[in-house]
Amino acid sequence: METKRDTFSGKLGFVFAAAGSAVGLGNLWRFPYLAAKYGGGIFILVYLILAVTLGFTLMITEIAIGRKTGLSAAGAFQKLDKRFGFVGALGCVVPFIITPYYCVIGGWVVKYLVTFITGQVGQAAADSYFGDFIAKPAEPVIWFAIYVILTAAVVIIGVQKGIEKASTILMPILVVLILVICGFCVTRPGAMEGVKYYLLPDFSAFSATTILAAMGQLFYSMSLAMGIMITYGSYMKKDTDLRGSVRQIELFDTLVAFLAGLMIVPSVFVFSGGSEEALNKGPSLMFVTLPKVFESMKLGGIIGAAFFILVLFAALTSSISLLETNVSMVCDKLHWSRKKATVIVAVYILVLGAIVSLGFGPLDFVKILGLGLLDFFDFLSNSVLMPIVALLTCICIGYFVKPKAICDEVEINKPFKEKKFYIFMLKYAAPVCLVLILIFAVSEAMGWIKV
Numbered sequence: 001m002e003t004k005r006d007t008f009s010g011k012l013g014f015v016f017a018a019a020g021s022a023v024g025l026g027n028l029w030r031f032p033y034l035a036a037k038y039g040g041g042i043f044i045l046v047y048l049i050l051a052v053t054l055g056f057t058l059m060i061t062e063i064a065i066g067r068k069t070g071l072s073a074a075g076a077f078q079k080l081d082k083r084f085g086f087v088g089a090l091g092c093v094v095p096f097i098i099t100p101y102y103c104v105i106g107g108w109v110v111k112y113l114v115t116f117i118t119g120q121v122g123q124a125a126a127d128s129y130f131g132d133f134i135a136k137p138a139e140p141v142i143w144f145a146i147y148v149i150l151t152a153a154v155v156i157i158g159v160q161k162g163i164e165k166a167s168t169i170l171m172p173i174l175v176v177l178i179l180v181i182c183g184f185c186v187t188r189p190g191a192m193e194g195v196k197y198y199l200l201p202d203f204s205a206f207s208a209t210t211i212l213a214a215m216g217q218l219f220y221s222m223s224l225a226m227g228i229m230i231t232y233g234s235y236m237k238k239d240t241d242l243r244g245s246v247r248q249i250e251l252f253d254t255l256v257a258f259l260a261g262l263m264i265v266p267s268v269f270v271f272s273g274g275s276e277e278a279l280n281k282g283p284s285l286m287f288v289t290l291p292k293v294f295e296s297m298k299l300g301g302i303i304g305a306a307f308f309i310l311v312l313f314a315a316l317t318s319s320i321s322l323l324e325t326n327v328s329m330v331c332d333k334l335h336w337s338r339k340k341a342t343v344i345v346a347v348y349i350l351v352l353g354a355i356v357s358l359g360f361g362p363l364d365f366v367k368i369l370g371l372g373l374l375d376f377f378d379f380l381s382n383s384v385l386m387p388i389v390a391l392l393t394c395i396c397i398g399y400f401v402k403p404k405a406i407c408d409e410v411e412i413n414k415p416f417k418e419k420k421f422y423i424f425m426l427k428y429a430a431p432v433c434l435v436l437i438l439i440f441a442v443s444e445a446m447g448w449i450k451v
């Protein structure tokens, strides 16, 4: 059907587009709270090791699958090996689980942006501000709906390209702003304690949960194991350096996450004493801590507003790529028009996301496997479905299609320096690690083991 696919212009175009999808709330909101919760330095260490081994292997594989077949996930696996067609379909389910709750957090960002623009920095910095806000029945749902409409409008009007262009300028500005905020935070009295917590691994805090959390974060942050990178790969030109691009995307994605953590985790020590309770805030961490930072800064109101605008942009480029994936899935399967598909998928997101949002307020008694609604969907996608998709991808390529197909694709124009390592990872190390982690995730969720 797809006779001619648009392609990205050269390596940089590709890297920026893929980085736009990769860099988002995963880096700015999710990474810091996981790092705070799972022991700081030890989490960073595990994450970095996983990024250059598992992350590298999977991203190379997915982008090469896409470029080789010229198809998105659903068709790509089918084309490579009929028996593995279902892997593509399974991968496509993941964005349907993530998008609703991603947009709930997007709504929180919009709310904070408006709070800062209207000069309510003092109120936002108060301890109970965030908790009171998300517990309300209607307000968070309204901000969430605004965020969904914003995302859907971009997808319908088709101005993604413009948004992506804008984000290539805004993203570097975001990094600079984060650096400035980092500089401010780490020079506050008491911050060194937090910097140490963040950078020095404490091996006694290590457990299988650390690996599980870091791996789920890796998939999430790099948009892996859900077909997105396959789609991006299908748009990549044959003469673009695949391996080099993967390295750059990984580096940029990890750098932004690392800096976001360096901005937020030491602040927890400065403003909330670094107690276990303060570090364990989970999804609310960024929203509770940063306003305190901005309140104590000169020009904090303006810096805060600028910060949340940039975060909103980073989040939008990611949620657009999520929604886009959902929409193209529906269009392919049901042959609806893009507009119809977008509207219907948006309604689905609105319904499921509203329920997730209410999970912090009127529905906070609803627990699945002991988890609140947002945490449950997060767990289901990141700790269960993505490892399954990643495992099946490794098995499909490692043992059926054979790694040579991927290596040849990578080597079209540049040598594949890590070829031996890649094949070892794909065939042995990654599958073993993924199976273990899946067993662990399920056992923990079922309450068979306690951590």
Ligand code: PHE
Residues within 6 Å of the ligand: 021, 022, 023, 024, 025, 026, 027, 098, 220, 221, 222, 223, 224, 226, 228, 318, 319, 321, 322
């Ligand atoms: N990687 C994005 C982030 O870090 C989230 C995302 C996941 C976006 C999957 C698109 C697809 O925020």
